[in-house]
Amino acid sequence: MARYSVFAIARHAASWHQGWEKAWRSPEPKSEYDAIVIGGGGHGLATAYYLAKNHGIRNVAVLEKSWLGGGNTGRNTTIIRSNYLRDPSAAIYELARGLYETLSQELNFNIMFSPRGVLMLAQTEHELRAYKRTESANRAQGIATEIVSPERCREIVPILNVAGPRYPVLGGLWQARGGTARHDAVAWGYARAASDLGVDIIQGCEVTGIDRDANGVTGVQTTRGPIRTRKLCIVVAGHSGVLAEMAGFRLPVESVALQALVSEPIKPVIDCVVMANTVHGYMSQSDKGELVIGGGADGFNNYTQRGSFQHVEETVRALVETFPIISRLRMLRQWGGIVDMTGDRSPIIGPTPVPGIWINCGWGTGGFKAIPGSGWATAAMIANGEDPVAGPFGLERFREGRMIDESVAAAVAH
Amino acid sequence: MLLLTCPHCGVSAEETEFHPGGEAHLKRIGPDGDDDAFMGYLFERRNPKGVHFERWRHAFGCGKWFHLARCTVTLEVFGAYRADVHAPPAEIVERIQARRPGWTPEGEDA
Ligand SMILES: Cc1cc2nc3c(=O)[nH]c(=O)nc-3n(C[C@H](O)[C@H](O)[C@H](O)COP(=O)(O)OP(=O)(O)OC[C@H]3O[C@@H](n4cnc5c(N)ncnc54)[C@H](O)[C@@H]3O)c2cc1C
Ligand SMILES: [Zn+2]
Numbered sequence: 001m002a003r004y005s006v007f008a009i010a011r012h013a014a015s016w017h018q019g020w021e022k023a024w025r026s027p028e029p030k031s032e033y034d035a036i037v038i039g040g041g042g043h044g045l046a047t048a049y050y051l052a053k054n055h056g057i058r059n060v061a062v063l064e065k066s067w068l069g070g071g072n073t074g075r076n077t078t079i080i081r082s083n084y085l086r087d088p089s090a091a092i093y094e095l096a097r098g099l100y101e102t103l104s105q106e107l108n109f110n111i112m113f114s115p116r117g118v119l120m121l122a123q124t125e126h127e128l129r130a131y132k133r134t135e136s137a138n139r140a141q142g143i144a145t146e147i148v149s150p151e152r153c154r155e156i157v158p159i160l161n162v163a164g165p166r167y168p169v170l171g172g173l174w175q176a177r178g179g180t181a182r183h184d185a186v187a188w189g190y191a192r193a194a195s196d197l198g199v200d201i202i203q204g205c206e207v208t209g210i211d212r213d214a215n216g217v218t219g220v221q222t223t224r225g226p227i228r229t230r231k232l233c234i235v236v237a238g239h240s241g242v243l244a245e246m247a248g249f250r251l252p253v254e255s256v257a258l259q260a261l262v263s264e265p266i267k268p269v270i271d272c273v274v275m276a277n278t279v280h281g282y283m284s285q286s287d288k289g290e291l292v293i294g295g296g297a298d299g300f301n302n303y304t305q306r307g308s309f310q311h312v313e314e315t316v317r318a319l320v321e322t323f324p325i326i327s328r329l330r331m332l333r334q335w336g337g338i339v340d341m342t343g344d345r346s347p348i349i350g351p352t353p354v355p356g357i358w359i360n361c362g363w364g365t366g367g368f369k370a371i372p373g374s375g376w377a378t379a380a381m382i383a384n385g386e387d388p389v390a391g392p393f394g395l396e397r398f399r400e401g402r403m404i405d406e407s408v409a410a411a412v413a414h
Numbered sequence: 415m416l417l418l419t420c421p422h423c424g425v426s427a428e429e430t431e432f433h434p435g436g437e438a439h440l441k442r443i444g445p446d447g448d449d450d451a452f453m454g455y456l457f458e459r460r461n462p463k464g465v466h467f468e469r470w471r472h473a474f475g476c477g478k479w480f481h482l483a484r485c486t487v488t489l490e491v492f493g494a495y496r497a498d499v500h501a502p503p504a505e506i507v508e509r510i511q512a513r514r515p516g517w518t519p520e521g522e523d524a
Contacts, residue, residue, distance in 0.1 A: 253459065253461060303486045304486075398453055
């Protein structure tokens with residue numbers, strides 16, 4: 001793989017940029033791999049990359065039914081933060097946030113990590129108390145967050161309306177090293193680096209069946225023919241239930257639509273991420289100047305990748321209340337993704353009832369921020385059979401009643 | 415936006431007048447059930463891509479619960495039926511089969 005650098009750009013300029021090689025190889029699938037990852041979103045690609053990089057397992061394929069990042073990874077609003085309440089959550093989200101800090105250098109691909117700060121507004125007494133609890137938990141976990149006053153909120157975000165009318169801002173939970181990154185670039189960067197280590201990136205290849213014998217998984221049926229393997233990792237977010245059914249088990253997961261929208265581009269008005277969970281809306285500004293806006297998820301099972309109009313209305317109403325200055329902006333685009341929700345709003349990482357099959361899913365509305373840590377921990381679990389970071393997120397926690405409850409901490413958890 | 419008709423009061427209204435209540439026809443595990451069965455009842459869901467049976471409540475209307483047969487891929491509503499049954503009635507199954515030839519309730523509910 002030729003390295004990307006300022007010198008490479010200069011060199012290629014001389015030949016009118018006609019000579020750049022493809023970022024990743026797209027080989028025909030082999031008949032057998034040591035490990036197969038289903039799903040070419042961020043989590044699947046990161047898992048494949050760390051399998052190759054950290055554990056030397058390089059005879060690996062990533063099978064993606066459409067294009068890389070075409071699922072939730074390329075549809076999300078890219079909030080990165082690690083200010084969760086429970087210790088297992090803090091461990092995996094902070095591992096991920098830390099890896100994001102140097103990911104561009106590590107992958108030699110600009111993923112545009114921007115630690116611009118994430119401010120979560122407390123707009124009820126209860127929310128303020130909950131955030132104080134989170135701040136204390138974060139301090140014990142070694143994660144830098146702080147409770148800030150309404151005045152400080154206003155300093156950080158001058159366009160913020162702290163006075164109400166419905167829900168005056170009583171304070172905020174501020175994580176200065178939270179922020180955003182470029183979503184597609186995270187998928188592309190991992191794909192390119194994984195491909196360079198020998199991983200086969202295979203797009204347009206849908207898994208349609210899972211083969212097994214008495215000892216466990218033996219391979220997959222795909223739209224590009226059968227492929228054998230003894231190690232399979234399912235990383236398909238909203239389609240987890242469909243793949244689980246192919247393998248013969250059920251999951252504590254439901255798929256629902258979550259949507260986002262962007263405004264017309266305007267001059268810079270907000271240089272951090274603001275989340276207003278009580279009124280159900282959050283906002284940041286992209287480098288192009290569009291306001292990136294999201295809200296809550298639908299309440300019923302859905303595979304349509306569309307949102308519903310009343311949620312657009314609800315979200316926009318919440319944000320106009322929070323940022324009156326945006327009231328006359330026009331919205332440019334709106335889209336939806338199918339998110340995989342668990343009851344405790346924490347992900348599932350671990351072995352499944354079928355020997356040789358692991359699953360990584362349940363990231364729901366908030367898994368973009370976790371991609372590097374999740375891939376790191378999932379690869380370690382597949383390679384070593386166990387991992388301290390991934391361990392607590394196993395499927396068995398539902399039977400044992402050992403929930404990792406993040407649902408109380410954040411109503412709109414992205 | 416779904417347009418639903420309440421089988422109790424007959425009112426047709428937009429989705430916002432109703433409240434979704436999750437997968438229908440879950441069978442509660444009795445005192446002699448084991449941990450696995452209880453975990454399945456509490457947490458495991460079919461989450462199908464296609465025909466789905468679910469509970470809804472006419473929250474801002476008559477307030478009553480009912481069942482709905484709906485496709486999660488097209489959002490087509492096949493019909494609503496009363497809340498106190500353990501399986502979709504024959505006329506709902508027929509209506510689904512008219513729209514989804516080859517679909518069978520048994521095959522779906524493995
Ligand atoms: C509108 C919206 C906003 C969000 N905002 C945030 C946010 O601000 N911060 C945050 O941290 N998270 C956010 N999220 C959540 C985040 O996007 C997801 O948790 C994360 O991207 C999941 O990544 P993934 O790799 O698991 O899944 P995906 O990116 O969905 O990848 C799964 C892939 O599997 C493929 N696949 C499915 N079935 C098959 C098959 N049979 N064979 C082969 N391939 C298959 C799909 O095509 C897809 O590409 C948001 C999500 C949405 C929808
Ligand atoms: Zn009614």
